[in-house]
Amino acid sequence: MTIKQFLQSKIFRCIAVLLCIALISGGLLAILNDLWAVDDEILIQRGIESVCGKGVNLKQVISQETIEYESGSVQQVLLLDTNEYLIKALGKHGFQEGNVSVYVLFALDGSKYAVKNVAVADYSSSQTLMSKITDTGLSKFVGLSEQTNINPSEIATGASYSSTAIKNAVNSAIEYMQTINMEG
Amino acid sequence: MSTIFLIIIVAAFINNAVLVQCYGICPFLGVSKKMGNALGMGLAVTLVMAITCLVTFPIYNYVLIPLGLEFLEIIVFIFVIAALVQMLEKVIKKFMPPLYNAMGIYLPLITTNCAVLGVAETVMDTTAMETIFHLSQGQFNVGHAVIYGIFLGLGFTLAICLMSGLRDKVDKLEMSKHLKGFPITMATASFMAMAFYVFALVRI
Amino acid sequence: MTGSKFKEIAKNGILVNNPTFRLVLGTCPTLAISSSVFNSLGMGLAVTFILICSNIIISALRKVIPNEVRIPAFILIIATFVTVVRMFLYRYVPSLYKSLGVFLPLIVVNCIILGRAESFASKNPVLDSAADGLFTGIGFTLAITLIGIVREVLGAGAFLGYKLWDFSIDYFGNTAGAFLVYGLMIAGFNALYEKFENNRKRRNYIEEMRASSLAIEAGETKATEKVEEKKEA
Numbered sequence: 001m002t003i004k005q006f007l008q009s010k011i012f013r014c015i016a017v018l019l020c021i022a023l024i025s026g027g028l029l030a031i032l033n034d035l036w037a038v039d040d041e042i043l044i045q046r047g048i049e050s051v052c053g054k055g056v057n058l059k060q061v062i063s064q065e066t067i068e069y070e071s072g073s074v075q076q077v078l079l080l081d082t083n084e085y086l087i088k089a090l091g092k093h094g095f096q097e098g099n100v101s102v103y104v105l106f107a108l109d110g111s112k113y114a115v116k117n118v119a120v121a122d123y124s125s126s127q128t129l130m131s132k133i134t135d136t137g138l139s140k141f142v143g144l145s146e147q148t149n150i151n152p153s154e155i156a157t158g159a160s161y162s163s164t165a166i167k168n169a170v171n172s173a174i175e176y177m178q179t180i181n182m183e184g
Numbered sequence: 185m186s187t188i189f190l191i192i193i194v195a196a197f198i199n200n201a202v203l204v205q206c207y208g209i210c211p212f213l214g215v216s217k218k219m220g221n222a223l224g225m226g227l228a229v230t231l232v233m234a235i236t237c238l239v240t241f242p243i244y245n246y247v248l249i250p251l252g253l254e255f256l257e258i259i260v261f262i263f264v265i266a267a268l269v270q271m272l273e274k275v276i277k278k279f280m281p282p283l284y285n286a287m288g289i290y291l292p293l294i295t296t297n298c299a300v301l302g303v304a305e306t307v308m309d310t311t312a313m314e315t316i317f318h319l320s321q322g323q324f325n326v327g328h329a330v331i332y333g334i335f336l337g338l339g340f341t342l343a344i345c346l347m348s349g350l351r352d353k354v355d356k357l358e359m360s361k362h363l364k365g366f367p368i369t370m371a372t373a374s375f376m377a378m379a380f381y382v383f384a385l386v387r388i
Numbered sequence: 389m390t391g392s393k394f395k396e397i398a399k400n401g402i403l404v405n406n407p408t409f410r411l412v413l414g415t416c417p418t419l420a421i422s423s424s425v426f427n428s429l430g431m432g433l434a435v436t437f438i439l440i441c442s443n444i445i446i447s448a449l450r451k452v453i454p455n456e457v458r459i460p461a462f463i464l465i466i467a468t469f470v471t472v473v474r475m476f477l478y479r480y481v482p483s484l485y486k487s488l489g490v491f492l493p494l495i496v497v498n499c500i501i502l503g504r505a506e507s508f509a510s511k512n513p514v515l516d517s518a519a520d521g522l523f524t525g526i527g528f529t530l531a532i533t534l535i536g537i538v539r540e541v542l543g544a545g546a547f548l549g550y551k552l553w554d555f556s557i558d559y560f561g562n563t564a565g566a567f568l569v570y571g572l573m574i575a576g577f578n579a580l581y582e583k584f585e586n587n588r589k590r591r592n593y594i595e596e597m598r599a600s601s602l603a604i605e606a607g608e609t610k611a612t613e614k615v616e617e618k619k620e621a
Contacts, residue, residue, distance in 0.1 A: 025468035036479040206420035370571025377564035
C-alpha cells in the first residue's frame with residue numbers, strides 16, 4: 001500500500017477524525033481547567049462564607065498544620081477581619097469510621113471565647129445521611145466554651161454516627177482554643 | 185491480612201455494588217431472568233472489574249497525577265475500559281472457547297456498565313480508601329485496588345444471582361398487568377436492599 | 389423545523405418515550421441521587437445540558453464521523469461535556485458536586501445520552517437534535533424530581549432542605565426505598581399512559597364512526613338527490 005492509498009483509505013479517515021475530536025476536546029478541557037481552577041484561597045473564602053455569610057474577609061492565616069487530638073484534629077486556624085477565630089476541624093468515628101470536617105467560628109471577648117457558629121465543610125463519602133444534619137441541629141453548639149458531651153440524637157435524629165463525628169470535631173476545636181488561651 | 189479481610193467484607197457486602205451503591209442496575213434488571221445468564225454476566229463483570237482496577241489505578245496515580253492531567257480522567261478511563269473489553273473478548277474467543285460461550289455475549293454490554301467505571305472512580309481516590317480501611321497515607325496500593333474490584337464484582341454476582349432465583353418465583357405470581365416486569369422486580373430488589381442495609385450497620 | 393414536528397419531539401421526549409418511566413434507562417443515577425429534590429434537580433439539569441450539547445455536536449458532525457468509529461467518537465464527545473460540567477460544578481456549586489459524587493462522572497455511561505446520540509442525533513439535522521435533547525432531558529428531570537420529592541418528603545420530612553415536620557421514615561432515604569418508589573411510579577405511569585391511550589383510541593374510534601356515518605349520510609342524500617333528479621327527469 002502506498003502512502004497515497006493509505007491517506008485515502010477508510011482506516012486513515014477513522015483515525016484522523018478520532019484524533020481531531022480528541023485533540024479539540026483535550027485542548028478545550030485544558031483551557032477550562034486553568035480558567036476554573038480552585039486554589040486554597042477560594043477554598044478558604046468558601047469556608048468563611050459558609051459560616052459568616054458574605055462580606056467577611058481573611059486577616060491572617062495562623063496555622064495550616066494538622067494538630068492531632070484524641071478524637072479529632074485541627075487542620076486550619078484563621079483570623080478574620082472581624083477579629084473572630086475560624087477553625088477547620090476534623091472529627092473521627094463517623095458512620096463506618098468515616099470523617100466529618102466542620103468550620104467552627106469563635107467569637108472573642110477579651111480572654112473569653114465562645115462558639116458563635118458551626119458549618120459542615122466536608123465529609124467522607126460513607127456519610128450517607130448528611131442531609132439530616134440541619135442548621136437547627138448545629139446551633140446546639142452555639143455558646144459553648146467547654147468540651148461538650150452532647151447526645152448525638154440532639155443534633156440529628158437518625159444520623160447519630162455522623163453527629164458524633166461533628167461533636168468530636170467541635171470538641172477538638174474547643175480544645176485548641178483552650179490550649180492557646182492557657183499559653184497566653 | 186486483616187486489611188484484606190476488611191476490604192473483602194466492605195466490597196462484597198457493606199458497599200454491595202447493586203443493592204447499596206446502585207451501580208449496574210441495568211444488567212441487574214435486564215439479565216436476571218435466568219440463573220445461568222445471571223451467573224455469566226456476574227462473572228464477566230467481575231473479570232472486567234479486576235482488570236480495570238489493575239490498569240486504571242496505576243494510570244491515574246503514576247501517570248495522570250504527575251503530569252497534572254487529572255481533568256482528563258473520565259475520558260482516559262472510559263477509553264481504557266472500552267479497549268480492555270475489546271481485547272478481552274478477542275483473547276477469550278481465541279484461547280478459551282467454553283468460557284466465551286458462557287459469558288462472551290455479555291462482554292460488549294459491559295463497556296457502558298456504570299459498575300466498571302464506578303469502581304475505577306472509587307479506587308483511584310486513595311485518601312478515601314485509606315480512611316475506610318484504617319491505612320496510613322500511601323499504603324493503599326494496586327493489590328488492594330484489585331482485591332476491592334474482584335470482590336465488588338463478586339458482590340454484584342451474588343446480588344444478581346439471588347435476584348434471578350427470586351424472579352423465578354415472583355414472575356409466576358398473579359398480579360395486575362401494570363405491576364409485571366420492572367415494577368415488581370424493583371419492589372423485590374427493595375426488600376433485598378433492606379436485607380443488605382443491615383451490613384451497613386456493622387462497625388468496622 | 390415545522391411546528392408539528394417540534395410538538396411531536398416534545399411529546400415523544402416527555403411522555404411517550406419518557407426515558408425514566410417508559411424506557412427505564414439511566415436507572416443508576418435515578419436510584420442513587422433522588423434522595424433529595426435539590427440533588428435530583430441538579431442531576432436532571434446536568435444531564436439535560438450534556439444531552440443538548442452532545443446532540444448538537446454529534447448531529448453537526450454526523451456526516452464527518454465514519455460509521456465504523458461512531459461509538460468511540462460519541463463517547464469521546466459525551467465524556468468531554470461531562471468533564472466540563474464536572475469542572476463547572478466544582479468551581480461554582482461545590483455542594484452539588486459533593487452530593488452527586490461519583491455519579492457525576494458516571495453520566496458518561498448513562499444509556500439515555502448514548503441512546504439519543506445513536507438513535508436520533510446521528511440521523512437528524514442540528515435543530516431537531518437540539519430539541520430532542522432538550523425534551524428528553526426535561527422528561528428525565530421531571531421524572532427524577534418527582535421521585536426526589538416523594539423520597540425527601542417521606543424520608544427526611546423536608547422539601548428542598550426546608551423542614552416540614554419531624555415525622556420521617558428512614559426507609560425512603562435509603563436505596564431500598566428508592567427501588568420501591570421508582571417501581572411503583574413505573575407501574576402508575578404505565579397505568580396512566582394506558583388509560584390515555586385507550587381514551588385516545590376511543591375518541592379516534594368515535595370520530596371515525598362519526599366521519600363514516602356522515603359519509604354514509606352524505607352518500608344517502610346524494611343517492612336520494614339522484615333519485616329525485618331521476619324522478620324530476
